[in-house]
Amino acid sequence: MAENKKKLLQGNEACVEGALYAGCRFYAGYPITPSTEIAEGMSVRLPRVGGKFIQMEDEIASIAAAIGASIAGLKSLTATSGPGFSLKQECLGYACLAEIPLVVVNVMRGGPSTGYPTGPSQADIMQAKWGTHGDHPVIAVTPSYVQEILSETVRAFNLAEKYRTPVIVLYDEIIGHMREPVTIPAPGELDVVDREKATCDADDYFPYDERYEIAPLAPFGAGYRFHVTGLNHRKDGFPTNDPRQIDLNNRRIMRKIDNHREEIWKNEETFLEDAEVAVFTLGSTARSARFAVNKAREAGIKAGLLRPLTIWPFPDRAVTELSKRVKAIIVPEMNLGQMTLEVERCSKKADVIGIHRVDGEPITPAQILDVIKKHK
Amino acid sequence: MSTAAPEKKEKVVQPFDYNKYLRPNKLPHIWCPGCGHGIVLKALLRAIDKAGLQKDNIVMVSGIGCSSRTPGYVDFNTMHTLHGRALPFATGIKFARPDLKVIVITGDGDALAIGGNHFIHACRRNIDMTVLVYTNATYGMTGGQYSPTSPVGSTATTSRYGNIEPPFDTCEMAKASGATFVARGTAYHAIELEKTIYDSLTHRGMAVVDIIDACPTYFGRMNKFKSATQMMEVIEKENTVNIKQADKLPPEKLQGKMLRGILHKVEKPEYCQQYEEHVIKKATSKE
Numbered sequence A: 001m002a003e004n005k006k007k008l009l010q011g012n013e014a015c016v017e018g019a020l021y022a023g024c025r026f027y028a029g030y031p032i033t034p035s036t037e038i039a040e041g042m043s044v045r046l047p048r049v050g051g052k053f054i055q056m057e058d059e060i061a062s063i064a065a066a067i068g069a070s071i072a073g074l075k076s077l078t079a080t081s082g083p084g085f086s087l088k089q090e091c092l093g094y095a096c097l098a099e100i101p102l103v104v105v106n107v108m109r110g111g112p113s114t115g116y117p118t119g120p121s122q123a124d125i126m127q128a129k130w131g132t133h134g135d136h137p138v139i140a141v142t143p144s145y146v147q148e149i150l151s152e153t154v155r156a157f158n159l160a161e162k163y164r165t166p167v168i169v170l171y172d173e174i175i176g177h178m179r180e181p182v183t184i185p186a187p188g189e190l191d192v193v194d195r196e197k198a199t200c201d202a203d204d205y206f207p208y209d210e211r212y213e214i215a216p217l218a219p220f221g222a223g224y225r226f227h228v229t230g231l232n233h234r235k236d237g238f239p240t241n242d243p244r245q246i247d248l249n250n251r252r253i254m255r256k257i258d259n260h261r262e263e264i265w266k267n268e269e270t271f272l273e274d275a276e277v278a279v280f281t282l283g284s285t286a287r288s289a290r291f292a293v294n295k296a297r298e299a300g301i302k303a304g305l306l307r308p309l310t311i312w313p314f315p316d317r318a319v320t321e322l323s324k325r326v327k328a329i330i331v332p333e334m335n336l337g338q339m340t341l342e343v344e345r346c347s348k349k350a351d352v353i354g355i356h357r358v359d360g361e362p363i364t365p366a367q368i369l370d371v372i373k374k375h376k
Numbered sequence B: 001m002s003t004a005a006p007e008k009k010e011k012v013v014q015p016f017d018y019n020k021y022l023r024p025n026k027l028p029h030i031w032c033p034g035c036g037h038g039i040v041l042k043a044l045l046r047a048i049d050k051a052g053l054q055k056d057n058i059v060m061v062s063g064i065g066c067s068s069r070t071p072g073y074v075d076f077n078t079m080h081t082l083h084g085r086a087l088p089f090a091t092g093i094k095f096a097r098p099d100l101k102v103i104v105i106t107g108d109g110d111a112l113a114i115g116g117n118h119f120i121h122a123c124r125r126n127i128d129m130t131v132l133v134y135t136n137a138t139y140g141m142t143g144g145q146y147s148p149t150s151p152v153g154s155t156a157t158t159s160r161y162g163n164i165e166p167p168f169d170t171c172e173m174a175k176a177s178g179a180t181f182v183a184r185g186t187a188y189h190a191i192e193l194e195k196t197i198y199d200s201l202t203h204r205g206m207a208v209v210d211i212i213d214a215c216p217t218y219f220g221r222m223n224k225f226k227s228a229t230q231m232m233e234v235i236e237k238e239n240t241v242n243i244k245q246a247d248k249l250p251p252e253k254l255q256g257k258m259l260r261g262i263l264h265k266v267e268k269p270e271y272c273q274q275y276e277e278h279v280i281k282k283a284t285s286k287e
Helices: A011-021 A036-049 A059-071 A082-098 A125-130 A146-163 A173-177 A243-258 A283-298 A316-325 A338-346 A365-374 B037-051 B067-073 B086-096 B108-114 B116-125 B170-177 B190-202 B216-222 B228-238 B271-284
Strands: A005-010 A026-029 A052-055 A076-080 A102-110 A116-120 A139-141 A166-172 A179-184 A227-229 A267-270 A277-280 A303-308 A310-312 A328-333 A351-356 B058-062 B077-080 B101-107 B129-135 B181-186 B206-212 B240-242 B258-265
Touching: A005 A011, A005 A146, A011 A036, A011 A076, A011 A102, A011 A146, A011 A173, A011 A179, A026 A036, A026 A059, A026 B086, A036 A052, A036 A076, A036 B271, A052 B086, A059 A076, A059 A082, A059 A102, A059 B086, A059 B116, A076 A082, A082 A102, A082 A125, A082 A166, A102 A146, A102 A173, A116 A173, A125 A139, A125 A166, A125 A310, A125 A338, A139 A146, A146 A166, A146 A173, A146 A179, A166 A173, A166 A283, A173 A283, A227 B067, A277 A283, A277 A316, A277 A365, A283 A303, A283 A328, A283 A365, A303 A316, A316 A328, A316 A338, A328 A338, A328 A365, A338 A351, A351 A365, B037 B067, B037 B129, B037 B190, B058 B067, B058 B086, B067 B077, B067 B101, B086 B101, B086 B108, B086 B116, B086 B129, B086 B271, B101 B108, B108 B116, B108 B129, B108 B170, B116 B170, B116 B206, B129 B190, B170 B181, B170 B206, B170 B258, B181 B190, B181 B228, B190 B206, B190 B258, B216 B228, B228 B240
Parallel strands: A026 A052, A026 A076, A076 A102, A102 A166, A139 A166, A227 B077, A277 A303, A277 A328, A328 A351, B058 B077, B058 B101, B101 B129, B129 B206, B181 B206, B240 B258
Antiparallel strands: A005 A179, A102 A116, A139 A310, A267 A303, B181 B258
């Protein structure tokens, strides 16, 4: 077997590697700190494999072009940060309702507004869930390491193609700009899911066929002439005012994710078997938390870590089960309590203690260790 | 016994089969009586037929508004997108599949107000697509507000005291932004419009056709027009001059009139072709 290539990569560069590994062949973007390196990387790498890169006139146009390319059959990516992610929300809702696969990377920086462009945050966790209007399905993956940005970007493409929905890769500026050794996986080493092809006769093809949980999506120009709209629609894609049809479709797009939460959830558990106090966190904060938990163990404290790599759909079950076993769940996050709210919702018995920081500095292991010691 | 008259060879004109390109089960359309959108659609379908385009290879993309409902009625690959965003969606489709023929249907509010930034940049890139801007100086779907092409002094539900904003000239803006084919037509001049749309479809590059197409329901009623036909006669017939006749007319006769026909046509490198020939070629060369 060929030896895998090892490279020293920045998080955003690892995202480029992951996208290309997953078969991404279209990127549309707009410059924004701290995600610009993804656009720069894609502009160099995509043409080498015959892929398309375009710098659009704004963030809205970028995601719109990526959706257009996806309906034309290419795996598509766009990347941004805080304010740009806000601008993309309308199109994100379109992709949810029209069920068009897409990956959107949001490298989180300090907010609100222009905020702190070069500083990290984890304050877009709720924007990722509720940013676009209306009830809609959301999948968001949350890597903590540069290597993981690569593998989670691949997983994001797989989930997008499998569930015909936009998937968000959510990580903070710290790991976006951090450099770590990364092993580029050999072809075949990671699963790559391609879009299910439509094989039926054109007359029998319905882009939102209720006979399927997720109907195959035929690309434009393949002989299946169908209609796509952001209006509530029927199985044939045409708009409807029929309350029954609207209800059916709105519930189906949620159900297609809800029914597969087990497959979409991904958690890493460290020292949780006998833990009495647990930390729940993601992204770069999970790195501080792991350090703090190790230190606590050295001091004889039974601490553990639950790290979600899928934050949406929220890992309800894992948190609920954990809350029955530990005295306290500590939730460090670089925002003022977005995940803490969710953990409180799911926690049955344990106390939930947030650690919040919005000064553009990372949450340190010492900060977390102090709270662990208070709640052991 | 009557003497047989010599057989007169009459040219039999077959009625155009619009149903070939329509989705008849999606009709009737939503457009009001007196609206010219149906006339424009028919001109477009005849032009498509004349150009010999294949239905499987046509992608029609629209934004939001009355005209943007067109894709629902035609038997192509059709995408009804978001308000103002038809052009970036279309750009993604065309760039991903340069072999497909992309036609964008948009209104003046959709293209020039909420989508104004996308409009100038799509023109600047000179990406190969035909963009039909239905200009009725009104937001019809929301009930008659003033638009970026409403004349100064006109009345709308949001300009009850008279519009004070000067209008855009869609064609001048398209030309200044870099579109390589710019034309204007009207629903009144339906035959001429068919020819103009045909020319836009056969042009390689960004082709913009501004189509003056009055809204009797809102603009007409609020601005004291007597009927839809009278409105067409005033706004579309009397207020416009074909560019070929314009040279022969004295300047006073052209005062305040809009020019019809092909106003600008140049050959310039097309975006997708440039990408293939420059970007992909350089990126994949061994040097």
